[in-house]
Amino acid sequence: MVETEAAPAGGAGPGELAALARDGLRGGFLAALPPAAAERLLAEAIRINVPAGAVVYREDEEPQLLVVVSGLLRIFVSSPDGRQVTVRYARSGDVAGLALVVGGPAPMSIQAMTSTLLVALRTTTLKALLATDPGVARACAEELSRQVHHLLVDVAEQAFLPVRQRLVRQLLVLAVRGPRRHLVVTASQQELADAIGSVREVVTRTLHQLQEERLLRVGRGGIALLDPLRLSDEAGAPFEPAVERPTRDG
DSSP states (O other), X not given: OOOOEEEEOOSOSHHHHHHHIIIIITTSHHHHSOHHHHXXXXXXXXXXXXXXTOEEEOTTSOOOEEEEEESOEEEEEEOTTSOEEEEEEEOTTOEESXXXXXXXXXSOEEEESSSEEEEEEOHHHHHHHHXXXXXXXXXXXXXXXXXXXXXXXXXXXXXXXXHHHHHHHHHHHHOEEOTTSOXXXXXXXXXXXXXXXXXXXXXXXXXXXXXXXXXXXXXXXXXXXXXXXXXXXXXXSOOOOOOOOOOTTO
């Protein structure tokens, strides 16, 4: 695991839980738990600041339970030859690693796509709560079901959609508000290729085509989406403006 700057969440009670909710966890995994269980988990948790690009969990490490306060995590699997495929993203309020805690180690890793603030929950406490609190068990089952549903949708997209449409969808998923209010994607072309199950050369060629059509602009600061509505039409999904969340530099 990458070295991180960590600090105890410590002394969590109703006030601590409310403070974290204001930071972006409202409606997320912690909010779905019974309040007493969430407060107990937060009382034993640590906060971790992770720089962009850092791998916070590797498949050969002990399972971790990570709740995103701010930033963006990428959960991915790797092939023996080093290729990667992204299986999901985790944003503010989302939990990563729950399947590892419930089902045991799995061939997946977790990387921070932006500077990310995490709350690491104690896995032994969650397991104890799962065995004794039906509300916790129900919330975890619902969360895992939600993740499986999204995974099935993503697998279908990887199998049936053309590369260009998969890439456009991925750009819309990763877009954040840039300094000039443009939507900007700061992922590298290799990261985009990993996310859609393609190769860098194909992604580069497709981005060039989209730039020639004036749908986006590729520059040093990332990929600016010049016409999100047209891109949304091409993606075949309704466009929802990106929420305010930090890019790699903020």
